[in-house]
Structure formats: C-alpha cells, structure tokens
Amino acid sequence: MNVIEKGELCYTGKAKAMYATNDPDVLWVEYLDQATALNGKRKVAIAQKGLLNNRISSLLFQDLAAHGIPNHFISQTSDYVQLVRRVTMLPLEVVVRNAASGSFERKFGVAHLTRLTPPVLEFFYKSDQLDDPAINDSQIHALKLASPATLAEVRRQALQVNHRLSEIFAAMGIQLVDFKVEFGLTATGTVLLADEISPDSCRLVDQATHRSLDKDVFRQDLGELTPVYQEVLTRLATVEGSSTHVSG
Known part of the structure; x- marks a missing residue:
C-alpha cells in the first residue's frame, strides 16, 4: 500500500480541516483545538480538544464497523489526524x-x-x-x-x-x-x-x-471542556480496552 501524503486543503470547518491526499479516494482530516457555538458565530481555542475528539471518534467508528455499521473511517495516523474514505x-x-x-x-x-x-x-x-x-x-x-x-x-x-x-x-x-x-x-x-x-x-x-x-x-x-472530554475518552477506553489518557 502506498504511503498516504497530505495534499491541498479542501475545506476548513468548525472543528476539522480536510485535505486531499495522493490517493484520490482518501482524505486527510485534522481535528482542531477549537470549539464553536451558534453555528460558528462564537469560536474559542481549547487545548487538546481536537486530540480528544479525534481519539473518541476513531474508537467509535471502529466499534461501529465491528458491529456491522460501515463508515468512512480508515485509520488514525496521529494525535490530531485520521484518514477517511472520500464520499460526496x-x-x-x-x-x-x-x-x-x-x-x-x-x-x-x-x-x-x-x-x-x-x-x-x-x-x-x-x-x-x-x-x-x-x-x-x-x-x-x-x-x-x-x-x-x-x-x-x-x-x-x-x-x-x-x-x-x-x-x-x-x-x-x-x-x-x-x-x-x-x-x-x-x-x-x-x-x-x-x-x-x-x-x-x-x-x-x-x-x-x-x-x-x-x-x-x-x-x-x-x-x-477539556477535562470533560478526557473523562468521556477514559470511560470509552475502558469499555473498548484501549489506553488513551492524554497528558500535558
């Protein structure tokens, strides 16, 4: 399998940025350390939020796939990045x-x-x-x-x-x-x-x-917000059998 490389920015949303890759069927998703409310009208930087959401989302997508619910998730490649299948x-x-x-x-x-x-x-x-x-x-x-x-x-x-x-x-x-x-x-x-x-x-x-x-x-x-999301991840990791405590 070819190594996936990050390409041009496709889209920046409220909590994620999406990039093309050298594989036309794969997108590179970076989770952002920010929270928004009121459809983006209020925006605040929050340390480690992107990291926590990336890990939580990755674990949940993997669990759903294992229980017969396919989704776009391919893999988590770093604290803030996951690879997903391109869809419209x-x-x-x-x-x-x-x-x-x-x-x-x-x-x-x-x-x-x-x-x-x-x-x-x-x-x-x-x-x-x-x-x-x-x-x-x-x-x-x-x-x-x-x-x-x-x-x-x-x-x-x-x-x-x-x-x-x-x-x-x-x-x-x-x-x-x-x-x-x-x-x-x-x-x-x-x-x-x-x-x-x-x-x-x-x-x-x-x-x-x-x-x-x-x-x-x-x-x-x-x-x-960060301690709350960490608590959710810690509980989820216990259920899913993973080690996912975030420090720093």
Missing part, C-alpha cells in the same frame, strides 16, 4: 433523540430528559447561512437533496447507529440523550456514515448525576 456528503444533518433536551425540549415544552419512545429522528438542512433549518422528507425530495431510497437508507442506518451507540455509552455509565450524524455517497452511490461522532456531536449525561459530558459545557459556560 449529503447536505443533511441527521439528529436522533432518545430523550428531550435542547431545541426539542424548548419547542414542545417537554420536561428535560423525558424519554422519547420510539426515538425521534429529525433532518436539518446543512447551511450555516440559514441556521440549519429543520427539513422534512417532502422538502428534501423537492429540493433534490436525496432520493427517497437514499433517505430511507439514511434513516435505517441512523437508527442502527443509535442502537449501538446507546449500548456503548450505557456501558460507560452515560446516557446518550441525542446525537447528530452525517452521511455521504460513495462513487457507486452507496450510503456511508461519515463526518465524526464525539462529544461535539452527541448530547451525553452521566447516568447517576445527569451532569453534562459534552459541548453543552461550553455552550452553557458550565466549566472547562
């Missing part, structure tokens, strides 16, 4: 909610952490300029963002991801309240889980205390 991203954020929190709680006046059975699945049109508006199947089809068959497969995989992630976090003593994932299409049109899965994209609370273990700590100014 669907302009949709897919949110799965197991309990009421955040916008769902505010919109419907539901008590915090009320269990939602079955889980609620929502789509949002990925656009910072429009503040990621909610979008339904009919609107997705009208705007030609995804075919009915693609959307059905996205929904199936998202619920499959929810089932496995809920198991993982429960073993860590953590409740998976909700999470956001994104999907892409391979060159042959196969739907593939992509982007990242980390405390940036999941809402997590300690099962015993309901203490936030995700980016809500940053959004709501509840304390330092």
Whole structure:
C-alpha cells in the first residue's frame, strides 16, 4: 500500500480541516483545538480538544464497523489526524433523540430528559447561512437533496447507529440523550456514515448525576471542556480496552 501524503486543503470547518491526499479516494482530516457555538458565530481555542475528539471518534467508528455499521473511517495516523474514505456528503444533518433536551425540549415544552419512545429522528438542512433549518422528507425530495431510497437508507442506518451507540455509552455509565450524524455517497452511490461522532456531536449525561459530558459545557459556560472530554475518552477506553489518557 502506498504511503498516504497530505495534499491541498479542501475545506476548513468548525472543528476539522480536510485535505486531499495522493490517493484520490482518501482524505486527510485534522481535528482542531477549537470549539464553536451558534453555528460558528462564537469560536474559542481549547487545548487538546481536537486530540480528544479525534481519539473518541476513531474508537467509535471502529466499534461501529465491528458491529456491522460501515463508515468512512480508515485509520488514525496521529494525535490530531485520521484518514477517511472520500464520499460526496449529503447536505443533511441527521439528529436522533432518545430523550428531550435542547431545541426539542424548548419547542414542545417537554420536561428535560423525558424519554422519547420510539426515538425521534429529525433532518436539518446543512447551511450555516440559514441556521440549519429543520427539513422534512417532502422538502428534501423537492429540493433534490436525496432520493427517497437514499433517505430511507439514511434513516435505517441512523437508527442502527443509535442502537449501538446507546449500548456503548450505557456501558460507560452515560446516557446518550441525542446525537447528530452525517452521511455521504460513495462513487457507486452507496450510503456511508461519515463526518465524526464525539462529544461535539452527541448530547451525553452521566447516568447517576445527569451532569453534562459534552459541548453543552461550553455552550452553557458550565466549566472547562477539556477535562470533560478526557473523562468521556477514559470511560470509552475502558469499555473498548484501549489506553488513551492524554497528558500535558
């Protein structure tokens, strides 16, 4: 196998920068030490955040693949870098909610952490300029963002991801309240889980205390973010049998 080399910058997002490589089917992803809120309007540098999210996301992607849920992850090559399979991203954020929190709680006046059975699945049109508006199947089809068959497969995989992630976090003593994932299409049109899965994209609370273990700590100014993400990684490493303590 050829050594993968970093190429030109393709895209810089809120928490990651993506680069081309000498392999047209592989992207080089660098996780950034920054946190954003309000769709990027608030941005703060946070030491080691990128390192922690890279490791957490890498472990979760590997676990999902081992449990029959394919995704774009190839390998973690350094503290801040992972290699992923190139896909054409669907302009949709897919949110799965197991309990009421955040916008769902505010919109419907539901008590915090009320269990939602079955889980609620929502789509949002990925656009910072429009503040990621909610979008339904009919609107997705009208705007030609995804075919009915693609959307059905996205929904199936998202619920499959929810089932496995809920198991993982429960073993860590953590409740998976909700999470956001994104999907892409391979060159042959196969739907593939992509982007990242980390405390940036999941809402997590300690099962015993309901203490936030995700980016809500940053959004709501509840304390330092790095120790929280380190705690999530430490618990995950214990479940996955890895050694991943971050020092310095």
